[in-house]
Amino acid sequence: MVSQDLVLDRDVRDWVLIPLTVSVILMKLLQQYAVKLMAAPKPSEPPKPEDVQQKNTLARSGLLRANHGFISEAGFRQRRAYFAGKEGVLQQTFPAKGLNDMMGNPDAMQGMLKQQMGGLVPQMGMGAFVNYFFSGFILGRVPFSLSPKFRPMLQRGIDLPALDPSYFTSLSFYIMALFGLGGVFRLMFAEDAINDAAQMAQMQMGGMGGGGPPTLDPAKAYEAERQALDVVEYRSRLENSELRSLKLLRAQLAA
């Protein structure tokens, strides 16, 4: 299993391996901070009270649908009548909004596209750079032996069929470093990642497809809410709660 080790030039270590790793680290750092800087700027106009009211009404009726199991049946019916009944809040009609919707959408799409492109372009650019400057030589060796099937993956551009597939070129090391250092970055940015996840979860739950007032179409949204409310069948979540709490308490006391 012990194969003959190639002896590689020390300069290759000094000038390629270490700088490549360091530059991948720096690139990821830059990406992280660039994303933070380019985060969506605050809307220049304060939101109008009618829009906020509509959003809140929709949010409340969504909450009603999700949590109706915790209130009494009479309470649920009363609330449902408030929203979807004949004189309910959701029956409000609106003057037709025409072109306003189209203006809002491109902004939202541009924000997400920018983020994705911002992540992809520097990586591809750096990959091309590495391929151009650091091609045609072996950079290092993976410490475990691999089957010959890995040779095209790790040794692009080198046509030595007798060479151990454990040896890799700079491009494959670049890609390996890109994926491997992702874990290290999760270490460094642990708090930010947690905050981002919480923010995204909140945005998905609270925002209504896009988030900005221009993208909300109240007539359609209200219609959808009304239909959804009509479909809901009341079922109490607190059924048999005495029996269940008895079981739980017994389990806890026994443990």
Next chain:
Amino acid sequence: MQAGPVAPSALLSNLISDKPLGELAYVPLNIKNNLDVLAFNRIWVSLLTGVLTGCSGLTGFRGFGVYLLGHLLLSILLLVKTKNAPSKYFASSLTLLTSNVFAQTELLTFVLFWTLTNNIVFLF
């Protein structure tokens, strides 16, 4: 790591609204925090075992053995920290032992640092 507060409350969102409440009660934010702490530690252990195996010159399956050993050690230490009651901190008591050990991030971190240090120390 945090155990739940004295009276754990059930989830109020993201549950199917027509089923009665189940019998398991836990605080989702604390569970998530514990899982994040566990993942964080796993990545650290992958990094350190990678550097260790690289510097020591182990190759092949023995290196992966060190990796598994490192994670086993981490699980044991965390078990001691939970005072032998992992079910108080996680939804299932097996997560302490097996979560994320063969995940892509940890394995790739280990392989990368193992390769790096092995090359720097031995192929230099």
